Amino acid sequence: MSYKEFAEYDAEQTGGIKDSFSSIITGLGEDVNREGIQKTPERAAKAMMYLTQGYTMNAAEILKSAMFAEDYNEMVIVKNIELYSLCEHHMLPFFGKAHIAYIPDGHIVGLSKLPRVVDVFARRLQVQERLTHDILECINDTLKPQGVAVVIEASHMCMMMRGVQKQNSTTTTSGFRGQFEKIETRNEFLKLISSDLS
Incomplete structure (x- = not known):
C-alpha cells in the first residue's frame, strides 16, 4: 500500500483491540465502567492503530x-x-x-x-x-x-x-x-x- 493519510479505522480490528484494552484495564484493578474510563478502551485502540500505521505503508513507494x-x-x-x-x-x-x-x-x-x-x-x-x-x-x-x-x-x-x-x-x-x-x-x-x- 502506498502512502495515504490514516483517517479511517477498521471496525472489526478496532473492536478486537478495544476488548483487549478493556481486559487490561480491568486486570490492573480499574473499573472499566467508571465515567472517566468508559471510552478509554476505544480511544486507546484507535491511538495504538494510529501509532502503528506504518505496517500498512510502503516506504519505497513513497520515495x-x-x-x-x-x-x-x-x-x-x-x-x-x-x-x-x-x-x-x-x-x-x-x-x-x-x-x-x-x-x-x-x-x-x-x-x-x-x-x-x-x-x-x-x-x-x-x-x-x-x-x-x-x-x-x-x-x-x-x-x-x-x-x-x-x-x-x-x-x-x-x-x-x-x-x-x-x-x-x-x-x-x-x-x-x-x-x-x-x-x-x-x-x-x-x-x-x-x-x-x-
Whole structure:
C-alpha cells in the first residue's frame, strides 16, 4: 500500500483491540465502567492503530512517487526530523530526531519524502537500532545514491519511567553506506548536522 493519510479505522480490528484494552484495564484493578474510563478502551485502540500505521505503508513507494532525474551529485541533508515510536519491548514511547543525508547518483527525491520514510518505520513496534537500519536501507535500495547516512538521537521512556529511571540519557545510532563509509565524507556530514547554520 502506498502512502495515504490514516483517517479511517477498521471496525472489526478496532473492536478486537478495544476488548483487549478493556481486559487490561480491568486486570490492573480499574473499573472499566467508571465515567472517566468508559471510552478509554476505544480511544486507546484507535491511538495504538494510529501509532502503528506504518505496517500498512510502503516506504519505497513513497520515495518512488517523488524521484526526479537531476544532475546533482553533492550532499543533501535533512536534519532534525522529529520522530515518535514505540519500543517493542515495553510498548512505551521513544522520541527524538533523525538526520538523513544522501549523495544523488542521477536522481533526487522530494525533500518531504524523507521525513515520511522516517514516519513509516517509526510508526511500528521498533528498536532504535533497527529503525536506523530500516531507514538507511530503504533509501539506499530505492534511490540508489552514491551514499546514504542516517543518525538518530532519541530518549526512551522505558529507561526514564521504569527500570534504571535515568531522565537525561539519550541514545545515538548511526548507519552509513557508499561514500559515507569514507571518513572525510562522514565527518563532513557529522559536522553539518551538529552545527547551527541559521
